[in-house]
Amino acid sequence: MPKLPTDAVAAASGSRVSNTLPGLVLALLGCSVLPDQSWAAGFVEDSHGTLTLRNYYLDRDYKDEGAKTAAREWAQGFILNLESGYTPGPLGFGLDVRGLLGLKLDSAPERSGTELLPVSASDKRAADEYSRLAPTAKVRFAQTTVKAGDVSIFLPFAFASPSRLLPQTFRGITLSSKDIDGLSLNTGYIDRINRRDSTDYQAMGIASPNRRFNATATTSHLAYVGGDYQVNKHLSLRVYHSEVADLYQQDTFALQHDLPLGDGVLTSDLRSFFSREDGSAKAGPVDNRNLSALFGYRLGGHRFSVGYMHSSGDTATPYISGTELMGMSELTMSSDFLNAKERTWQAIYDYDFAAAGVPGLKGRLRYVRGDNIALAAFNADDRKEREFQMELGYVIQSGPLKNLGLLARKSIYRNDFPGGAAFRDENQTRFLVLYTLPIW
Numbered sequence: 001m002p003k004l005p006t007d008a009v010a011a012a013s014g015s016r017v018s019n020t021l022p023g024l025v026l027a028l029l030g031c032s033v034l035p036d037q038s039w040a041a042g043f044v045e046d047s048h049g050t051l052t053l054r055n056y057y058l059d060r061d062y063k064d065e066g067a068k069t070a071a072r073e074w075a076q077g078f079i080l081n082l083e084s085g086y087t088p089g090p091l092g093f094g095l096d097v098r099g100l101l102g103l104k105l106d107s108a109p110e111r112s113g114t115e116l117l118p119v120s121a122s123d124k125r126a127a128d129e130y131s132r133l134a135p136t137a138k139v140r141f142a143q144t145t146v147k148a149g150d151v152s153i154f155l156p157f158a159f160a161s162p163s164r165l166l167p168q169t170f171r172g173i174t175l176s177s178k179d180i181d182g183l184s185l186n187t188g189y190i191d192r193i194n195r196r197d198s199t200d201y202q203a204m205g206i207a208s209p210n211r212r213f214n215a216t217a218t219t220s221h222l223a224y225v226g227g228d229y230q231v232n233k234h235l236s237l238r239v240y241h242s243e244v245a246d247l248y249q250q251d252t253f254a255l256q257h258d259l260p261l262g263d264g265v266l267t268s269d270l271r272s273f274f275s276r277e278d279g280s281a282k283a284g285p286v287d288n289r290n291l292s293a294l295f296g297y298r299l300g301g302h303r304f305s306v307g308y309m310h311s312s313g314d315t316a317t318p319y320i321s322g323t324e325l326m327g328m329s330e331l332t333m334s335s336d337f338l339n340a341k342e343r344t345w346q347a348i349y350d351y352d353f354a355a356a357g358v359p360g361l362k363g364r365l366r367y368v369r370g371d372n373i374a375l376a377a378f379n380a381d382d383r384k385e386r387e388f389q390m391e392l393g394y395v396i397q398s399g400p401l402k403n404l405g406l407l408a409r410k411s412i413y414r415n416d417f418p419g420g421a422a423f424r425d426e427n428q429t430r431f432l433v434l435y436t437l438p439i440w
Helices: 007-012 020-032 037-045
Strands: 048-062 070-083 091-106 129-141 144-151 158-160 169-177 183-194 222-232 235-244 248-261 264-277 287-299 302-312 343-352 361-375 380-395 405-415 426-438
Touching: 037 091, 144 183, 287 343
Parallel strands: none
Antiparallel strands: 048 070, 048 426, 070 091, 091 129, 129 144, 144 169, 169 183, 183 222, 222 235, 235 248, 248 264, 264 287, 287 302, 302 343, 343 361, 361 380, 380 405, 405 426
């Protein structure tokens, strides 16, 4: 089983904080082992553990003239989460441990590459299994929590991707504070990423489908600061600044609002990302403004939404490779719709079958279309792409299989990109079975 980086390995990685992170984790762990057993009461009594089983089948059926006709794999994941409570007192210490195991159920060299499993670069064979064990030390003071070690961040500029077999995590230090009513402040320093189909920490780089940027460029760290403010029960605001050292900087502003209207609710979701290069700009020029709006109306079990996203500037919208940017194209299956100068329209219909007497069953239809796309690496302008998605999910509500989740997703994606570009024409199918078992 792969191990967390030692000081020697971390030093060889070239990160400026690679020696301090493991040391800080050990220091925090040491502080949590207190001689007075009464201090450990909250540490144990408030602890809990869960085991999540995740069975995943992913099928990409390519419809263009590429050499590879399909990427098709099936795998089983096990996600063990052990979380302690905090020791009593003004300053509480705790420890979380995450254990991850992925097992190959079906794959072949000619159809590997779904990112469910690690793949050998030499023979394209998927690994039979991959695993890792990752601890996170934590300290709490009032409503402020500091975590160090293996951390997850779910923020608009770097959303830990949930879309494969095992979760994608980072190595770093994060601070989250909720001491002010309605305000959540977040800051962090991240120096490595553990991708969703990997067993070790790697230097972070910039996502570069369609050769948007220099994909080989890496950064020493990501630093961010910002927060979310719940103005009232109908209005929330979000502001963040992030710096991916020597690659790019990005400012995020967002607003969400609910307005009761008639028998339903009108929802407004406005998001914006302003990006520019940072430091030595190793990935190349970065110049992008991504603005989007999504308006929906919820009535009973129905929800109808329409949205528009506009990308301007000389480059595509940047984000960290292996993560997802929470723009208006989030959770699309085949493309990110974040190309340079792209203009994207979408329409969504959601239905919660609880309104029809079937709680736990939900469905979605979604159509996304992007045009005016500039692909500088291919000297191509005014290109188009489109994706149609169907989704149906059910969570069993009672009985011995209560909380077992079933999810089926289907997408049909087409574009007129030149040969060699990313995001190939495909029909994609995903089936997931999820179950979380409480251990204690």
